[in-house]
Amino acid sequence: MSRISGGQIDRSKTLRFQFDGVSYNGHPGDTLASALLANNVRLMGRSFKYHRPRGVMAAGSEEPNAIVELRSGARQEPNTRATVVEVFDGLQAQSQNRWPSLKFDAMAINDRLSPFFAAGFYYKTFMWPAAFWEKIYEPIIRRAAGLGSLSKQDDPDAYDKGFLHCDLLIIGAGPAGLSAALTAGRAGARVILADEDFRMGGRLNAETLEVGGAAGADWAAQSVLELASLPNVRLMTRTTVIGAFDHGIYSAVERVSDHLAQPLPGKPRQILWRIYTKRAILAAGAIERPIAFENNDRPGIMLAGALRAYANRWGVAVGESVAVFTNNDDGLRTVADLKAKGLNVTLIDARQGDEVIDSAGRLGLKSITIRRSNGRTETVAVQALGVSGGWNPNLNIASNHRGRPVWDDQIAAFIPAPESIAGLSCVGAAAGAFSTHAALTMGATHAVAALADLGLTAHADAPTAEDAPLNLTPAWYVHSGKGRAWVDPQNDVTVKDVKLAKQEGFISVEHLKRYTTLGMATDQGKTGNVLGLAVMAELTGKSIPETGTTIYRPPYTPVAMGALGGRARGEDFKPTRQTPSHKWATEQGAIFVEVGYWLRTQWLPRKGETTWRQSVDREVLQTRRSAGICDVTTLGKIDIQGTDAGLFLDRVYANNFASLAVGKVRYGLMLREDGMVMDDGTTARMGQNEYVMTTTTANAVPVFRHLEYCRQVLWPDLDVQLISTTEAWAQYSVAGPNARKLLQKLVDQDISDAAFPYMACGNITVQGTRARLFRISFSGELAYEIAVPTRYGDAMIRALVEAGREFDAVVYGTEALGVMRVEKGHVAGNELNGQSSALNMGLGKMVSKKKDSIGMVLSQRIGMTAPDGYRLVGVKPVDPAQSLTAGAHFLAKGAEAVAANDGGWLTSVVYSPHLGHSIGLGYLKSGDSRKGERLRSVNLLAGTDVEVEIVSPHFFDPEGERLRG
């Protein structure tokens, strides 16, 4: 006898599924647990530490025992709870943590050795020798203990993230949640009702209780229908609210496709929702707790409410002869319901002094031993035992902000403290009000109150229902026998372990938890924590609230990493930014490099070139020999306007800007307030009150933020307006002796040296198209930067290449750009490391002391100006055949390679095709007075030790004659 009449399963349809390779039948509405029980399968797993045979204990997400692996291949998923897995056609499930099979598990030897495996075993045993830990002990322990295994393949499914907004979020769709939702929904409030189950109704689906004269489950179904008809209510099944965050933000995981063999095309497997609420109601019900007794973990021993749920909701009798061990009236409900189903039920009521003291049946419960109040013991043959030690309000979410629950003697359980979370109220069983009547009325009245806070009027109108008290007399564990009685079955924590913790002084609840691992398994102690506390309380002679409370952090139940990542994985991890020449460069076979989100051309190989150096050397040499073109759009561009724009620039740049003439460009050095260099770039004065600032690619966003800070926070009355124009203009550098000739072919105006001298800027046209021209140079060559509206950027690169054909002009990438700037001794990202001052960079004279600018004062403090500080130097190998290594440190010849002898380091290294050897820039102590000195540059990681000569950082055209040409 297993499947019995009744229940909310669709018997007209049969679903085939497999467990450990054996095929079974189930029905729509079944969970894996209910379907296995219906097939007389009670053994579903092995325990974490002792490998004890285990079966299902609960009927919801609190399940500690029936932990299984689902699916196969890349979709294999470990550690799912059979109690919440929906059966679908073709479902494959495997037991885990057993070898070679679930029925015969070789590691069950651990159970025989249990005296050695008590709490603290690992801490005490695997101490010596230390080297053994990583290589020997840990691998063995990891193999022996643990849960399921990973496929080690990429997850083939997609996960979404999403955002929802509501007036009222209701967590849990049992009688309290449904009542709250009906009240708020009818009043027109924007309501989200979320439940982790695939069927709303909560315990009403598992009970024979009536609501308003109808069967509770029918009332729930009717209520769901009504709510579904309200456009202002969103019903979310298979949705677990996993945490409460600040200011009414909740997080929820919706399992969109887990009940299917695989997601439908385009659909995510799960969605992580961020829910913005004005008010929230926690109606998450209560979780039953066991009473601990010897061998209370056998397959077939479960929570009494679960035993009842399997009979009522799923039409499953776990056995013909069953027993119920309870300390409260809810247990009697299980007895009555099971009897009504025709089962043979034995009652053991702890309130009468009766106790279950032991059980038998290795792979499934065969009998229990009862000690009656008169001292007589009897053994009763049963296939199932339901245990009820009372119910713990499911206050998990309410304690997410560290609000301590309070003890309620009436139900001997913790209830959420009022105002544990601003805007959240707890109702029904989650608040410790266990009757159906209390759930319905409390749900309604709290919804009315929540809406009243928002200025909405609602009416509490709850149907009639039972209002029976729990009549609980606390009973935590049975004081008999020498065997083990489980408190936390998932982590194999027993009453003895709690006793040992007490004996060894780990009395505080936080110590108890960490010493025994109580409540630290994937179920987070949903069934065991309060029981563990109660045992400790009894041992120490304190009350339970004196002993401690348990609070919870998110997530409520385990969340797939994929759901937290959402779409952001692989190529979609982050967006990319494409430069205006991207399409052209792709056609040319360019090699791209990621610079932040940007993809920039790194170099452009030509036919026959087999190494990157060949391409880069060619790009550099040809630029210096004739002309080179480079996409420099990525540099940040900030439009600065206003009558105080010049004054503003004087404040944010260390050097002088007030004197910059209209139509001119100047290099600017920007400091942080602590005197270190923040960024550098050029700023062009396009008009009387109009400037265009450029920033480095990396700092475009931080510099803009800084400028807004200066303008709004520091100098709120400066007339300055800002807007970013980085993306609005496609900007190309054209450099080299033939740069002017090349550009003149395209530009409609005269750009001769006389008409457009070094550091000039202005608005021009390119074959009629509006453009901007800046005569600035990063390469040290005669150079211009020309900008056109971005939509013309693709045409512009093609026009430049075409115009450059007669000069054999090249297009160069970031590598060649880097080579040329090092040849010129320009600082870039490697030197702008946030720890370097203008003086360090050899730009100390740029800091004007005649005006107040950000960082000016602190750039002059002691330490920043010490003569033995780092100074930018050029470095070349004494033997030109040798290569330098960036990051290498400077040491005096003969000095030991230790930190005390460190003289500085190489920041940037390139091969200069112009000079024919490796060159570098670096920071060297007192470097400005050490030209000609010979040192070693040592990189212990790369194993290099190269003799170098300190030279000027300006390797190429130090007088700058070329760029003025």
Next chain:
Amino acid sequence: MANPLKPLTALGNPTAQSDTIGAVTITENPDTALASLASRLGREAEVASLAASAGVPLPGPGRAETAGYGAFWLGPEQWMIEAPFATHEDITAVLKPIFTDAASITEQTDAWVRFDITASDLPGYFERLCNFDMARATPGAATRTVIDHLGCYIIRRSLTLVSLLGPRSSAHSLHHALVTAARAIL
């Protein structure tokens, strides 16, 4: 001119691209010229009156308007002005004479990719994209938001039409996000 430069759309094509996935249609719109307009300090009233006489709306925070020109709010005393590209390619040249030196005006046309999105259920679509509460946004609502790390402006033009302005260099990434979300709600 001999060889006038030929424009490409942000998605890299000569003409605008349109994709229909179920009830969602995503259409690139390169036909709007944009300029930011910011009042110079102390000249806010002057800017308001010049705008009014020129038919340039200056909507309040979180709003967009159309009155000849289109406009949406960017920040305190700063707006984005919209005009047809065909007639206003050099939009600052048109606006500067209107506002003289009372406002700072900057061309923004090609800083953005604009996607016009129609959908039968705009809220159901946008809840997969960003935290903007589309269900409560009346026509004329406009705000900045974040979609897949990209700062975007959303303008609800009607119950079924939304314009989305995203950073032009990330047009492909944004388009990919929009198409993916449309497939997910099929």
Next chain:
Amino acid sequence: MIINHPLLGPRDAQEFIYLGDAALIHRPDGMAEGALERFIPYTYLRDNPAGSHRELWYHEQGDRSWLVVTRNTTTHEITAVEMARDVARKEGRSK
């Protein structure tokens, strides 16, 4: 967290960049006598209260306003949100 922007209403804190103590508004005059002695505490010394704290937040993914947010550092309760520009003016900052 939610920051109730004075112009835009409630906005997710994810849209903002945090800077720190709003005392940064009171930048000393770099040209004044004894500027160095004032800049060192201005740049480096901060109170770290357990409780109410006035701090600067920047609406980077929004309207680019700098805000002064008064937040309880132990509960995250936000009791005031003001435009930093208005606060700066009120506290004597100008050009």
